[in-house]
Amino acid sequence: MNWYRFSDLAIDDDEISMLRRVHIYVCSSKDLEPESAGGTEIGKMLFHLYRQGVRSELGLIRMVTEGEPPPAAEAE
Structure with a gap:
C-alpha cells in the first residue's frame, strides 16, 4: 500500500492558479x-x-505539448 503525506496530496491556491494558467x-x-x-x-x-x-x-506546458510545433509568431 502506498502511503502519502498530506503535503503530498494538498495543492495550495498558488499551485491551483498555476495549473489553471x-x-x-x-x-x-x-x-x-x-x-x-x-x-x-x-x-x-x-x-x-x-x-x-x-x-x-x-x-507542464512542455510535457503536454511535446512534439507539437510552437505557436506561430504573429505577422507584424
Missing part, C-alpha cells in the same frame, strides 16, 4: 474550450503530471 494556455494552443471533452482530458493529464512531480509551469 497552464490548462488555459494549452487548451488555447490546441483551439479547445477548457470545459470540452478534450479540455477535460488535458486537465487530467496536467493533474497526473503534477502528482508525478512535474511542478514547473514551463515543464
Whole structure:
C-alpha cells in the first residue's frame, strides 16, 4: 500500500492558479474550450503530471505539448 503525506496530496491556491494558467494556455494552443471533452482530458493529464512531480509551469506546458510545433509568431 502506498502511503502519502498530506503535503503530498494538498495543492495550495498558488499551485491551483498555476495549473489553471497552464490548462488555459494549452487548451488555447490546441483551439479547445477548457470545459470540452478534450479540455477535460488535458486537465487530467496536467493533474497526473503534477502528482508525478512535474511542478514547473514551463515543464507542464512542455510535457503536454511535446512534439507539437510552437505557436506561430504573429505577422507584424
